[in-house]
Amino acid sequence: MEQVYLSWSLFKRDHEKSLERYCPNCGKKVVFQDSLIRRHNANGKNIYKFAIYKCPEDHTWNRKLAVYKARSHQAEQTVEKEERQFEIETINMEELFKRKVKMVVIEIAQVEGSWRLDKLLSQQIENASRTQIVKWMKEGVILVNGDTVKSGVLLKRDQKISIRLGCYKVINDE
Ligand SMILES: [Zn+2]
Incomplete structure (x- = not known):
């Protein structure tokens, strides 16, 4: 194969990769890193989308990224689809x-x-x-x-x- 073709869609990132924040477990301000793991929690009418951040001691912090209306099962799939588009x-x-x-x-x-x-x-x-x-x-x-x-x-x-x-x-x- 002589050539490789790729297609990239670039979307605005809705979060920073690392940020300074008080860690209750460490008892001080530390730098949290985005683990790039995402979690979607359904709570009644809403779906909450979280990014899992970790402090240097591996304490986790769920950063809320977005809230979606969970009108149907379809809404959840939309969230998953959107997440995949960030991966290039x-x-x-x-x-x-x-x-x-x-x-x-x-x-x-x-x-x-x-x-x-x-x-x-x-x-x-x-x-x-x-x-x-x-x-x-x-x-x-x-x-x-x-x-x-x-x-x-x-x-x-x-x-x-x-x-x-x-x-x-x-x-x-x-
Ligand atoms: Zn900590």
Whole structure:
């Protein structure tokens, strides 16, 4: 396989990954990290959506993210579906090399909020720092609609990001 096509829908994140908060069990202010585990609790007419946060001592805190009307079973499914949309594929460059993939093309299907390309790719490409991503953008390994772009560029709907793995290999073998 020479090329891999991905389609990403980018939605505004409704929470921060970590935040400082008083932990009653620790008895002091500590940094809670989002475990990325979500829980939906139905309570009569409403469905509550929680994010499970953990303090350094593993004490949990359920952060309420949203409340939905539970008019029907369908409402619950909508919540589950929405949650899945936050998950976009991570890219493992080494694995793609092994599969002899020459290029990864990512179509930006939807954009909500502002998304920096360098930041997004440093999160989605495994073992790649933001510095590395910026370097690849400068070197033309990463293109947007076929052109080189500035590192701080914000993504727009229908853009196509290409990661030219052939170039990446040459650069990294030097
Ligand atoms: Zn604690």
